[in-house]
């Protein structure tokens with residue numbers, strides 16, 4: 001029986017995913033890590049209050065799940081918020097301090113989560129194994145001028161997943177990103193829901209299918225963009241020329257050697 005941790009699992013897509021995992025079965029424990037408790041879903045679902053921006057909170061969260069269940073199979077790093085500061089703001093009193101909480105939640109949260117998950121998944125009874133899925137966004141692929149910090153954060157997740165996915169697969173651990181279009185959840189204020197025609201929303205069912213396509217497969221380093229009823233597994237952009245291809249593809253040996261040499265500089 002499997003064990004899962006879902007951050008931001010008290011609401012929206014995280015909560016819908018938890019319900020889908022309970023319905024599918026095979027889990028002995030699902031730990032919801034959130035600032036607020038989830039509604040009652042099932043006796044196998046427990047709540048561990050934690051703020052994903054805190055390394056100490058995440059340390060306590062993963063320790064709790066491990067001590068309670070003795071293994072860790074799935075980690076969904078899903079907690080996220082939109083821009084909390086106006087990047088275009090101006091002030092007669094000079095540049096004002098910038099609130100970077102969006103990046104702390106949407107980028108640091110998953111980075112801390114991966115660091116924690118890897119330590120435990122590498123020590124699973126029976127050997128290294130596990131699945132990590134991060135919620136990015138379709139704004140990880142496009143410019144999103146109204147939410148630039150959010151856009152930068154979601155781009156970061158795509159780079160992270162594409163970079164780590166192939167290496168981690170060698171340890172029987174996968175990492176992928178689900179990139180939803182606009183979904184009706186509490187994250188999206190009613191005024192925004194009213195502004196867009198219904199056909200441009202992505203149903204939560206499509207998002208769940210995208211999550212399951214990573215949880216129940218060996219894919220790693222992939223980004224699933226979920227738009228309306230469709231899921232598109234987005235390849236990274238083509239290499240511009242042979243220089244870029246050498247740098248970023250098939251040159252692992254070169255890079256490893258170069259970094260090894262750099263240590264002796």
Ligand SMILES: NC(=O)c1ccc[n+]([C@@H]2O[C@H](COP(=O)([O-])OP(=O)(O)OC[C@H]3O[C@@H](n4cnc5c(N)ncnc54)[C@H](O)[C@@H]3O)[C@@H](O)[C@H]2O)c1
Pocket residue numbers: 007008009010011012013014033034035036050051052053078079080081082105135136137138179180181182183184185186187188
């Ligand atoms: N709704 C959309 O249109 C949409 C589109 C693309 C991507 N996303 C992403 O989907 C993910 C889930 O969002 P949702 O739409 O279900 O929103 P939601 O607001 O329903 O759920 C987000 C959850 O994250 C929790 N959370 C926020 N800050 C936290 C923190 N510091 N520590 C722990 N938990 C925290 C909230 O309490 C909430 O329960 C987010 O990463 C979001 O960026 C949403």
